[in-house]
Amino acid sequence: MEAYIVAMLVFAGFYALMALGLNVIWGLAGMVNLGLVGFFAVGAYASALLTTKLLWPMPLGWAAGAAIAAVAGGIMALIVARLRGDYLAIVTLGFAEVIRLVASNEIWLTNGTDGISGIPGPWRGDVSPQQFNLIFLALVWCAVGIAFLLLSRASHSPFGRVLRAVREDEDVAAVAGKPVLWFKLRAFALGAAVVGFAGALYAHYNAYIAPDGFAPLLTIYIVLALTAGGVGAMRGAVVGALFVVLLLESTRFLAQEIPGVTPVQKAALRESIIALSLILLLRFRPQGLIPERTRTHSRPGATP
Template sequence: MVNYLIFILVVAGVYALLAQSLTLSWGLTGLVNLGLVGFFAIGAYASAMTTKWAGWPIPLGIAFSILVGLGVGFLVTISTLRLRDDYLAIVTLGFAEVVRLVASNEIWLTGGTDGIAGVPSIVPRAWGPNYHITMLVIVTSLAITVHLLLNHLASSPWGRALRAVREDQVVAAVAGKPVVLLKAQAFSIAAAIAALAGAIYGHYTSYVAPEIYQPLITIYVFLAVTAGGVGRPLGALIGSYLLIGFLELTRFMAEVVPGVTPVQAAATREIMVGLALILLLRLRPDGLLPERNQRAPKPVAVHPKGTTS
């Protein structure tokens, strides 16, 4: 039981990192990145390929994955700069699919659908339970560090400028904010955080393959951030632990529902996850920890004509 809890906490820590990434791009800057899992995948591959095949030391591999995340994030921003939020959402969704397809089909580069097994671990797996405990310490401290850095950034002038861009790009531009640069910075740094999460997860589970990086993961992170509170780094952090905790809890809840087949129990679990989010949104539309400086009561998306309110 203890091993299971430790493992769940490590996974939740990885989700917390992803949630911090989403908080920066979506929560603070208003850029909807539905391709989050694509950056997660890129980070995992960058570190796995360099450490397993090129024999790089792991810290170097992880640093490289952050750089690659930063670079690809920047490329994606400059090619989507002029897009409205809802367009960006769908284009990034496509980006994640392209990443998965390239990873599956370019066998010479990525090893194809077989993936890369035996990715070196950060500390020896042979330590047994201590391996997982050490990883828990590493992942948790990483999540907290990234969280503190993000908190710091969020309350800095830069963070306030990002919020200004989120609330109204035109006003922000008129006020002299370098909107394009701010967006590119936020999106690239967010991509780098997701890549870091990917690298860590890859080294932890020692396996990287295209089929791991499905849209399901992006959806889960969005649920975590929404539940915790969009725009509040602490909300995203707590939301991730709650999400993974709830996902695991539904396992035990589904087990006690009498007279259902395994597939019905699995469906029940997912229904519970969906319903929980719907209820949460209904009862606390701003998440469990709402952003402290309340946003203006208008939609986040910038629409050319009119609003829904």
Template structure:
């Protein structure tokens, strides 16, 4: 039971990284990205191929996975820079399917639907499985903390204020002299880098990746996690991810007490319970559990009205 809880906390951390990446793209810059699982898979495959096939160090594979996902995100953003709303969502969703289909058919590179097994993990084989789980949980926790810290700095910096201005009205931001397309491409690349980082860590934790593991449903879970936690809030992204993983796993035990259900019906019931719980949360907390709070900007005294200065 202890190993199960640790494993679920690891997945909550990986989901949290994906939600943080989505928060940069959607919560801060206002761009819809439904291709999360594609960038997640891209990071996982890049790191797996570099470490398993070429024998490079794990840390190098993880960094390369994040960098590769960032480069892919930059290309997608440049192609779709002028698209908005539903059109951008359709293109990004199509990208994730292209990645999955490519991984399924390019056997020479990805081993097709058989996937890649034996992906090395830090200290795997040198310590017990229980110790490996705890070590990886600590690693994921540190990575999540670092990413949250860095993204909080971005959020409170002038760069973050420009992204929120683009999110609210990109035309006004353009009139103010901001290069909107450049900021969108950079935000998309940054968000995809975090998602690719999550995918790379996922591969090294499970030691096996296959196209069937990167289904669009994962993207829906991450969108739900960010929405429930609080769009635009980095801490909310992590809290929402933990909440979604909790609902996903707790419903596994709840459905066991319902007699006479087949496997397909149990899966459907679980999805209904997860959706219902999230609907209740959004009904009670429309802005999420941790709504976005815009940073307060103190104006210089010289810019205050004269009557306020006098008082």
């Protein structure tokens, strides 16, 4: 049971990193991104290939995964910069599917649907599986902490304030003299880099990656995590990730305790409980568990 809890906390860390990256793109800049799992896959495959084929050190592989995902994010931003709403969501969703199809069919590079195995992990083989899980738990949550601090500072900086202005009305931001396209590109690249870094860590934790592991459902989970935690709030992204993992795993045990139903009915009941819980949360707490707080400055001489 202890190993299971540690593993779930590691995955919660991956979700938290992805939610933080999505919060930069969607929460601050207002660009809907349903291609999140595509950047996750880019980071995972980049680090896996560099460390297994070219024998790069793992830290360099992780950095390269983040950098390549950032480049992909910048290119995507140039393509979708003038799209909004549903059109933006459709294009980013298509990007994720293209990445998955490329990973499935370019056997010379990704080994196709057989995936890539033997991906190294820090001290894997030198310590017990339980110790390895604890090491990776500390590593992932240190990464979450660093990303949280850096992105929180960025969100309260002039850069973050411009992104919020673009989110609210990009035409007004452009009239105010802000280069909207440049800020969108930077936001997309930064968010994609964080998501790609999460993918790189995932590859080295799992030791094996394949295209089937990068299904669109993962993006939905991260969108739910950010929505439940609070769109625009960095703390909300982390809390929302923990909430979604807790909800997904607790309902697994809850469904097993219900007598007189078939396994298929238990699975359907579990999904219903998850959906109902999220609907109730959004009904009674539409701003999320930790809503975004914006800083306001009172005018000189104004009455408190």
